[in-house]
Amino acid sequence: TRNGIEFAVADLSLAAAGRTQIRLAEHEMPGLMATRREFADAQPLRGARIAGSLHMTVQTAVLIETLVALGAEVRWVSCNIFSTQDEAAAAVVVGPHGTVDAPTGTPVFAWKGETLAEYWWCTDQLFDFGDGLGPNMIVDDGGDATLLVHKGVEFEAAGRVPQPTSADSEEFALVLGTLADSLAKDNRRFTKLAAGIRGVTEETTNGVKRLYKLAESGELLFPAINVNDSVTKSKFDNTYGIRHSLLDGINRATDVMLAGKLAVVCGYGDVGKGAAEALRGMGARVVVTEIDPICALQAAMHGLPVVRLEDVVATADLFITTTGNKDIIMAADLAAMKHNAIVGNVGHFDNEIDMAGLAKVPGIVKNEIKPQVHEWTFPDGHAIIVLSEGRLLNLGNATGHPSFVMSNSFTNQTIAQIELFTKPDAYERQVYRLPKHLDEKVAALHLEALGVRLTELTKEQAEYIGVDVAGPYKPEHYRY
Ligand code: NAI
Numbered sequence: 001t002r003n004g005i006e007f008a009v010a011d012l013s014l015a016a017a018g019r020t021q022i023r024l025a026e027h028e029m030p031g032l033m034a035t036r037r038e039f040a041d042a043q044p045l046r047g048a049r050i051a052g053s054l055h056m057t058v059q060t061a062v063l064i065e066t067l068v069a070l071g072a073e074v075r076w077v078s079c080n081i082f083s084t085q086d087e088a089a090a091a092v093v094v095g096p097h098g099t100v101d102a103p104t105g106t107p108v109f110a111w112k113g114e115t116l117a118e119y120w121w122c123t124d125q126l127f128d129f130g131d132g133l134g135p136n137m138i139v140d141d142g143g144d145a146t147l148l149v150h151k152g153v154e155f156e157a158a159g160r161v162p163q164p165t166s167a168d169s170e171e172f173a174l175v176l177g178t179l180a181d182s183l184a185k186d187n188r189r190f191t192k193l194a195a196g197i198r199g200v201t202e203e204t205t206n207g208v209k210r211l212y213k214l215a216e217s218g219e220l221l222f223p224a225i226n227v228n229d230s231v232t233k234s235k236f237d238n239t240y241g242i243r244h245s246l247l248d249g250i251n252r253a254t255d256v257m258l259a260g261k262l263a264v265v266c267g268y269g270d271v272g273k274g275a276a277e278a279l280r281g282m283g284a285r286v287v288v289t290e291i292d293p294i295c296a297l298q299a300a301m302h303g304l305p306v307v308r309l310e311d312v313v314a315t316a317d318l319f320i321t322t323t324g325n326k327d328i329i330m331a332a333d334l335a336a337m338k339h340n341a342i343v344g345n346v347g348h349f350d351n352e353i354d355m356a357g358l359a360k361v362p363g364i365v366k367n368e369i370k371p372q373v374h375e376w377t378f379p380d381g382h383a384i385i386v387l388s389e390g391r392l393l394n395l396g397n398a399t400g401h402p403s404f405v406m407s408n409s410f411t412n413q414t415i416a417q418i419e420l421f422t423k424p425d426a427y428e429r430q431v432y433r434l435p436k437h438l439d440e441k442v443a444a445l446h447l448e449a450l451g452v453r454l455t456e457l458t459k460e461q462a463e464y465i466g467v468d469v470a471g472p473y474k475p476e477h478y479r480y
Contacts, residue, residue, distance in 0.1 A: 003102045007093040008122065010086035010111040012100050018091025021058045022065075028403035029062050031411030031445040036069045044418045046071030051126035051135035053145035054203055055083035055395055056110040059406035061092045063139075064106055066414055072137075073129065077122040078110035079141040082372060082388055082396035086112050113371065116171050120178045123148055127193055134193040137421055138200040139413060142348050143207035146200050150214065150221060152179055152190025159187070169356075199223040199420035199427065201413055205234070205270075206324050206348035211431045223427035225416040227409070230434050231480050232442040237409045238270035241401030242346055243278040245394035246320065253373045253387050253397040254342055259283030262316040266309070267323035268295040271346055275320050276304060287312055309333060321345040321352035331357030334376070337384050344387035346394050353390040372396045404446070411442045436472040 002012075026033055050067055054060055056078040067074050076092065078084045095105025109122040126145055127134050140146050155161045161180040164173035182189050199222050202208050208228045214220040228234050250256070263284040265276045272288065276299070280286045287305045290296040296306045309329065313336045321328045324347045331354045334343065345352045358364065363379035372393075377383040388396025400406075415438055420427060447454060462469045474480075 003098070003104065005093060005103050005105065006107045006109075006125070007103070008109040008111070008125070009089040009093055010084075012090045012093060012103070014087040015090040015094035015100055015103075018058065018061065018085070018087035018089070019094075019096070021085075021087065022061045022091055025058045025062050025403040028449075029059070029407035029410070030449045031407040031442055032062055032066045032414065034445045035411055035414050036066050039070050039418070043071035044422050048072040048137050048417070048421045049129045049133060049135045050074045050137045050139060050417065051145055052076040052139040053079045053123060053126065054139055054141035055080055055400055056089045056092075056108060057083065057085045057395070057400050058088045059400070059403050059410065061088045062403070062407075063410040063413060064092055065096065066410070067139075067417065068106060070414070070418070072417075075107045075126050075129065075135070076110065077108070077126055077145075078114075078119075079144055080392055080395055081114040081116065081119050082112060082391055083400065084110040084112045084114075085399055116174050117177075120148075120174045124178050124182065127189075134196050136196050136198050137417055138197060139203070139417065140200050140207055141203035143202060143210040146202070146207070146224075147210065148175065148178070149190055149194050149197070150219065151175060152182060153194050153221060155179055155183060156187055156189070156191045169351075194221045197222045198424045199225065201225045201227050201416035201420065203233075203409065203413065204228050204348055205238070208431070209324070215429065215431050220429045220431070223420060223429055224431045225420055226431050226433050227412045227416050230412045230439045230442065232408045232439050233412050234270050235480055237401055237405050239274035239277075241405040241409075242271045242274035242322070242394060243281075244405070245398055245401045246275050246346055247278050247282065248398035249346075249387065249393040249396070250318070250342070250344065251398075253344075253393065254385065256318075256342065258318070261285065261318055262287070262312065263318040263320065264289065264307075264309070264312050264316045266319070266321045266328050266352070267325070267347070268292075268299045268304075268306075269322065269324075271324075272322040273298075275322050275346065276302070279318070279320075280304075284318070287316075313337060317341055319343045321347050323347050323352060324349075326351040327354065328352040330354045331361055334358050334384055335361065335378055339382040340385060342385045342387065343390075344393040344397075345390050346392055348392065350389065350391045353386070355386070355390040358386070404449070408442055408446060411445060412439075415442070436474065436476065440471050440473065 050072045089108045093105045094103045098104030109125040208226045211224045261284045263279045266289045268288045276286050287307045288299040365377045367375045372388045375383045387393040
């Protein structure tokens with residue numbers, strides 16, 4: 001605590017460096033800045049206590065300061081152990097008007113290179129706003145903050161936290177440990193917290209999947225807005241964001257020449273499409289794996305061979321997983337790769353690549369080339385290079401997506417927070433998407449910066465195609 005502000009960041013003196021980056025990012029985030037201007041007087045988030053778990057980057061700093069500018073009190077953690085930009089975390093704590101000695105910003109608990117135990121400790125810090133108050137809103141990316149609340153309520157109802165078994169991952173065992181500590185102190189803590197939460201707005205595909213599962217089984221404890229499936233999120237951030245930040249991550253990690261190399265992209269959804277396009281743009285020979293015939297056909301129509309991993313495992317130079325699924329590249333696949341093949345993941349969780357299995361290969365040796373870049377040498381002498389220990393490499397090895405695309409995502413986040421916070425009675429314990437007119441509004445806020453001149457419909461044309469002159473311009477089922 002300094003000047004009454006709690007925080008746990010790498011180095012507060014990095015704040016000045018973070019602030020210059022935030023200032024430049026603000027210029028590249030026209031949607032967020034327009035939202036600040038639009039709601040400056042109304043202060044729709046006054047009274048909101050927002051717990052945010054989302055990569056603590058420069059772009060996220062602009063989101064946090066937008067939520068604060070609209071009246072919210074905020075606490076923040078990163079949703080990944082490697083994704084924090086330490087200078088951004090420091091700048092958010094110090095705040096735009098504070099100093100290192102007298103910070104006046106927002107509590108942040110995040111640093112680059114947390115252990116998993118530290119990660120869950122940080123996540124737990126989200127829920128105490130002082131004076132016995134918890135958050136009344138959550139911003140989540142991947143659903144870990146929401147998971148902690150739901151598991152907490154489940155175990156409080158049962159009166160006990162189960163002992164981790166050998167089948168549990170190391171990470172889940174840590175979640176259970178965090179909850180056991182909490183339960184020992186207050187056996188109604190999460191039950192009380194959950195009752196005060198008006199809703200969660202979720203950023204990514206994997207977190208959204210968790211929410212729909214909870215809603216289907218009737219276990220969802222508060223309303224949720226699926227930000228990911230705003231068109232101006234998943235069709236932009238997931239695709240064009242990764243098209244930028246995947247290469248950034250590979251280059252910073254390895255600086256390997258991609259032209260002419262054989263690259264495998266596992267999954268051809270929104271993220272896979274961006275990944276494949278970026279690698280092809282660098283002159284790599286790109287092949288795709290898919291389980292969905294529609295996405296496989298799309299890849300084929302884009303001229304990309306669709307193969308099975310086994311067809312290329314021994315010949316490819318680079319492997320990128322983008323599926324949001326588990327067990328995509330197993331230890332036996334890693335062993336079958338050629339010398340110095342590069343392996344990385346940009347799907348949300350680290351179980352796409354069997355890192356646990358790799359570590360258990362008898363005689364394997366792990367050598368750190370630099371942080372988040374590891375050479376794993378098999379007993380036969382050949383090695384592979386794994387980026388960010390199998391976690392999101394575009395955030396672990398680089399700084400994630402650029403500001404402009406994140407402005408689209410985070411304008412959706414801000415609108416969704418305002419929506420759930422100001423209309424608590426309008427939503428059930430279900431998962432909702434933002435209405436299309438707001439999706440179109442987010443896009444509209446980003447046109448001027450790119451010099452776009454939109455054509456205006458005439459009244460006659462609008463009637464002819466059956467829409468309003470002011471939009472929405474597409475039916476709900478349109479796919480873009
Ligand atoms: P998506 O559902 O559009 O695409 C995933 C694709 O993987 C689907 O087409 C699916 O059929 C395919 N797939 C599933 N199992 C497979 C298997 N065994 N082999 C081959 N393909 C398989 O999802 P989206 O939006 O592309 O997201 C993918 C992941 O990326 C999610 O975990 C999401 O949370 C994450 N994400 C990461 C970002 C980053 O900055 N690194 C940004 C946005 C999303």
